[in-house]
Amino acid sequence: MPKVAVLVLALMAFTACTSKTGGNQASSVTASNVRLTAAQREHVQLYTVQPSRFHRTVVTTGLVDFDNDQATSVLAPFSGPVSQLLVSLGAQVQAGTALAAVDSPDFATAIGAYRKALTTAQTSRRLADLDKDLLEHNGVSQREAAQAETDAISAEADRDAALQELVSLKVAPQTIKAIQEGRNIPRPEAMIRSPISGTVVEKLITPGQLLEAGTTPCFTVADLSRVWVLAQLFGSDLAAVNTGDTAQVVTGIGSNNFSGKVDNISALVDPDTRSVQVRVVVENPGNFLKKQMYVRVLIQARQESTGLLIPVSALLRDDENLPFVYVAQSDGSFARRHITVGYRDGDRYDIASGLRAGDEIVVAGGIFVQFMQSQ
Numbered sequence: 435m436p437k438v439a440v441l442v443l444a445l446m447a448f449t450a451c452t453s454k455t456g457g458n459q460a461s462s463v464t465a466s467n468v469r470l471t472a473a474q475r476e477h478v479q480l481y482t483v484q485p486s487r488f489h490r491t492v493v494t495t496g497l498v499d500f501d502n503d504q505a506t507s508v509l510a511p512f513s514g515p516v517s518q519l520l521v522s523l524g525a526q527v528q529a530g531t532a533l534a535a536v537d538s539p540d541f542a543t544a545i546g547a548y549r550k551a552l553t554t555a556q557t558s559r560r561l562a563d564l565d566k567d568l569l570e571h572n573g574v575s576q577r578e579a580a581q582a583e584t585d586a587i588s589a590e591a592d593r594d595a596a597l598q599e600l601v602s603l604k605v606a607p608q609t610i611k612a613i614q615e616g617r618n619i620p621r622p623e624a625m626i627r628s629p630i631s632g633t634v635v636e637k638l639i640t641p642g643q644l645l646e647a648g649t650t651p652c653f654t655v656a657d658l659s660r661v662w663v664l665a666q667l668f669g670s671d672l673a674a675v676n677t678g679d680t681a682q683v684v685t686g687i688g689s690n691n692f693s694g695k696v697d698n699i700s701a702l703v704d705p706d707t708r709s710v711q712v713r714v715v716v717e718n719p720g721n722f723l724k725k726q727m728y729v730r731v732l733i734q735a736r737q738e739s740t741g742l743l744i745p746v747s748a749l750l751r752d753d754e755n756l757p758f759v760y761v762a763q764s765d766g767s768f769a770r771r772h773i774t775v776g777y778r779d780g781d782r783y784d785i786a787s788g789l790r791a792g793d794e795i796v797v798a799g800g801i802f803v804q805f806m807q808s809q
Contacts, residue, residue: 467767468760468807479798480762483789486743488779490674490735496665496683496714498727500635505656510645511603512624514538519641521653525634530604532625533634533653536645541624544603548596549613555586555593562586632657635725658721663694665731666709670776674735675699681714684730685723692716692723696733741776741784748797749775749783750804760803762794768803 470478518535521527565582568574600610604627612619628634636654639645645652663683667675677699683692694716703710714731716723723729748759757775760768773788789795796803 466807467763467765467769468803469767470803470806474802474806477799477802478768478796480794481745481748481797483742483744483785483793483795484791485740486782487738487740488743488782488784489737490739490777490779492667492671492674492733492735494665494667494671494731494733496663496729496731498723498725498729499662499664500654500656500658500725501660501662501715504630504632504660505635505654506629507651508533508626508629508653508655510536510626510647510650510652512536512538512540512544513645513647514540514624516639516641516643516645517623519637519639521634521637523634523637526632527628527634527655528631529628531628533628534626534639536624536626538624538645540647541603541605542621544596544599545605545609545613545622548593548600548610551589551593551596552614555589558582558586558589626652628653628655630655630657633721658718658723661716661718661723661725663714663716663723663729663731665712665714665733666704666707667712668709672699672710674737674739675712675733676735676737679736680734681716682732682734683714683716683723684732685727686730690722692718739777739784742789742791743779743782743784744789744795745797746778746781746783748795748800749773750800759789760796760800761789762796768796770807 514536516534517537520532520534527533562579562582562585565574565579569576569579597610604625605622606625609619609622632655634653635656635658637652638654639650639652643650663681665681675696677696679696681694681696683694685691694714696712697715698713700711700713712733714733744759749757750759751757752770752772756772758770758772761771763769771788774786776784776786778784
């Protein structure tokens with residue numbers, strides 16, 4: 435019995451200690467909430483959290499690039515050494531402008547072939563017409579006249595093919611006309627010509643360099659009146675952006691900002707950055723935007739989003755820099771509640787977690803409440 439009595443006494447002591455500890459925990463929880471006097475509450479403003487609709491603006495960075503639909507790489511159309519460069523980097527050119535002169539045997543061969551084919555076609559046509567006339571007077575057989583007509587047609591086809599070769603080599607129209615008229619022409623230089631109007635943005639050859647037809651890149655000509663801005667999107671930002679969304683390109687240089695539109699979202703993820711490339715087409719008056727220029731891109735989503743938006747002034751941070759707000763309790767006190775902050779819409783934050791619709795939070799006077807809690 436004495437042992438039983440000792441055990442009973444020990445159990446009663448343990449129960450008493452447990453009750454005392456539990457009472458301290460309850461007091462601690464109650465003490466963690468802030469209670470204000472009526473006069474102090476006059477300096478605190480509350481806001482009722484409700485679902486809100488908004489259009490998200492995604493902010494990211496971008497890199498300016500040429501509009502590849504308005505830029506072209508000029509390849510050497512013939513082989514030979516470069517004899518002279520005729521334009522400088524940044525020059526404005528028109529379609530057909532000579533960019534460089536090349537001492538090309540291919541060029542001379544093509545002109546000689548056209549001259550020969552032109553003469554052969556003219557001769558064959560005269561013979562065919564003569565045989566046709568003789569056939570009417572029984573001077574030649576039907577077979578001979580038909581063969582002469584076939585030879586003439588074949589020669590004219592060779593002439594047309596040789597002419598097309600000159601056109602593809604960008605031979606000057608006046609040179610072609612001189613050949614057709616049988617006039618002597620000085621040994622012409624082969625000219626690399628611009629296929630489009632625009633700006634010479636790359637010059638890739640030097641005098642004396644040996645070019646290989648159809649292989650050697652010589653120049654890049656681009657129409658810079660419109661450019662691409664290639665932006666990178668991550669995670670949830672990607673879901674908010676669609677083709678057709680408007681965008682603002684901010685250069686950070688004075689007030690030089692430009693409007694654009696999203697016209698392509700890549701189907702692939704960059705394996706290095708885990709981002710998705712979004713292409714924004716931007717009008718570029720004055721050619722202000724340059725290739726490789728870094729810019730800020732603000733994409734305004736057309737798709738409407740819904741979230742719990744709270745004023746920025748409600749957000750506070752604890753000693754560990756974690757965001758929290760003060761929530762009004764039913765007993766009149768204010769409780770600290772940590773939240774997960776999402777997108778910022780102007781002077782409001784979209785709260786991803788931590789709050790519910792109907793919660794009343796402190797939006798003015800939160801610093802005072804925090805001070806009172808620390809006392």
